[in-house]
Amino acid sequence: MIPPAGAAPEARLLLIGRGLRAFVDGYVAVLLPAYLLALGFGTGEVGLLSTATLLGSALATLAVGAWGHRFHHRSLLLGAALLMTATGLAFASLSAFWPLLVVAFVGTLNPSAGDVSVFLPLEHARLAEAAQGHVRTALFARYSLTGALAAAFGALAAAVPDGLATLGVDRLAALRAMFVLYGAAGFVVWLLYARLPRPSSSQVHRSPPAPLGPSRGLVIKLAALFSVDAFAGGLIVHSLLALWLFERFELSLSAAGAFFFWAGLCTALSQLAAPWVARRIGLLNTMVFTHIPASLALIGAAFAPRLEIALGLLLLRAALSQMDVPTRSAYVMAVVTPPERAAAASYTAVPRSLASALSPSLGGALFAAGWLAAPLVVCGMLKILYDLALLKAFRRVKPAH
Structure with a gap:
């Protein structure tokens, strides 16, 4: 992925690193339960290991926000890449439950569709320093697009072990090899990030990383609102949306x-359009006024009488609902001071991760009770309330950085 004109050269390294991580995350999210079942674990243990990965990633991200200011972003990124390498190799070589649980908790595995790793706030902080103004928004859009496309191709790569098994390769060995590849990708990311420029003495004195200070109030408000949005989205994650299509229309x-x-x-391409829209109506307005129509489309789909109408509304939602991802990241980086960026990215990412982990069980329970439309309607209504609250709280806050 080529960074936008006007971005610093290091942006290319960050985009390549994001693509590599998203590719291996894409197949690990699919292969992780299959691998654990192949090792002889039950579904309960698979769920516990998946929860451990999310909880560990959230706590690591929170730690970056609290204490990461003591180290430069480059050093932390290099450490995270080495941890990624160790995680892949450990998962490929271990078979007992408790060692795997420990590795899942302290490692970098990602069982979800989005990026919940410790890399996220660190890369966001570097991206914010690599561009300014509208170029920054365009850079975040390409960062999101790179991750979305690479993860999609990574999901396709999840079929490799079964393909190898048809050629006579032991399936468990093939699954282990995919985790070795995950570790190798971590080492390649380390090589990439070793090329990031070291901080000069003038940069360190001018804007060293710092904990939240002047922007604390803004960040707390944003984190609370983003958590509402993430909780709502968790009610209708892809697996539950697929279940709704199966049950409602027998798709x-x-x-x-x-x-x-x-x-x-549609989602990936819409993130390329986000910078163009943001240049014309602003970051906050882009976040709000693309989100509300997407939520209305979701509510409409819940009551669609025919499959074609439902799919059309859901595609419209897909084309609009994620345009706030790059603009949200750019907005957070713009309203806080430069030294606080890594901390702000951490404190806004962790509550989203935790909130989104709580609601899928509620959505599944509503489906099980026979209320097929309820998760879609509640998700849409909560997201609209989030958008209106965000607009009211921040309409007078002008990005200054």
């Missing part, structure tokens, strides 16, 4: 796969 598995491919493509 086939192949048709559902085709729909999610096109929905993912």
